[in-house]
Amino acid sequence: QKEVEQDPGPLSVPEGAIVSLNCTYSNSAFQYFMWYRQYSRKGPELLMYTYSSGNKEDGRFTAQVDKSSKYISLFIRDSQPSDSATYLCAGSKTSYDKVIFGPGTSLSVIP
Amino acid sequence: EAGVVQSPRYKIIEKKQPVAFWCNPISGHNTLYWYLQNLGQGPELLIRYENEEAVDDSQLPKDRFSAERLKGVDSTLKIQPAELGDSAVYLCASSFQKNTEAFFGQGTRLTVV
Numbered sequence: 001q002k003e004v005e006q007d008p009g010p011l012s013v014p015e016g017a018i019v020s021l022n023c024t025y026s027n028s029a030f031q032y033f034m035w036y037r038q039y040s041r042k043g044p045e046l047l048m049y050t051y052s053s054g055n056k057e058d059g060r061f062t063a064q065v066d067k068s069s070k071y072i073s074l075f076i077r078d079s080q081p082s083d084s085a086t087y088l089c090a091g092s093k094t095s096y097d098k099v100i101f102g103p104g105t106s107l108s109v110i111p
Numbered sequence: 112e113a114g115v116v117q118s119p120r121y122k123i124i125e126k127k128q129p130v131a132f133w134c135n136p137i138s139g140h141n142t143l144y145w146y147l148q149n150l151g152q153g154p155e156l157l158i159r160y161e162n163e164e165a166v167d168d169s170q171l172p173k174d175r176f177s178a179e180r181l182k183g184v185d186s187t188l189k190i191q192p193a194e195l196g197d198s199a200v201y202l203c204a205s206s207f208q209k210n211t212e213a214f215f216g217q218g219t220r221l222t223v224v
Binding site: 004008041042043044045046049088090094095096098099101102103104 | 115154156202213214
């Protein structure tokens with residue numbers, strides 16, 4: 001079993017839709033959780049960073065972590081075609097420990 | 112400000128040949144990472160440097176892979192000899208220090224034929 005798992009998709013939604021991306025992890029020692037966005041043929045870029053359980057909002061993006069169920073979510077409101085990318089969730093035990101990535105979910109936002 | 116620069120962007124080699132990748136991190140970044148990303152997978156850490164010291168190389172296949180970061184700035188990752196299964200994207204990332212945001216380069220896409 002991989003430490004971080006995601007549905008690979010692809011997920012296709014119309015422009016303006018609310019997108020929900022989900023991730024599960026198995027390592028109960030994870031305290032830090034991240035969402036990265038990766039455009040085709042580019043490196044990943046950090047989108048959201050949260051510590052422990054709870055919600056964090058940044059513009060159209062909201063990250064949720066539920067440590068009791070080892071479940072991580074990313075919500076995108078008013079999705080735009082420019083949001084079309086692969087979204088990678090990740091976790092780590094400390095702020096400087098090795099980051100473990102999920103396989104990513106491919107998202108397409110159709111105009 | 113320039114981001115993390117990697118070269119070459121693409122490389123095609125025959126199996127058993129050597130290959131090297133180069134990474135120039137963001138100026139002032141002390142921590143440098145090399146990741147391997149297979150198709151449809153997330154990046155996997157190969158090695159992490161703090162300045163010129165390799166502090167986590169447990170995932171680096173040392174029989175054929177080597178890395179160096181002379182003077183704590185640029186880094187090279189080498190594979191010798193390459194195998195078909197080494198075909199992947201090799202990503203370099205850097206951060207100011209180990210617990211700050213890491214910025215990724217565009218990667219080198221290696222194809223071994």
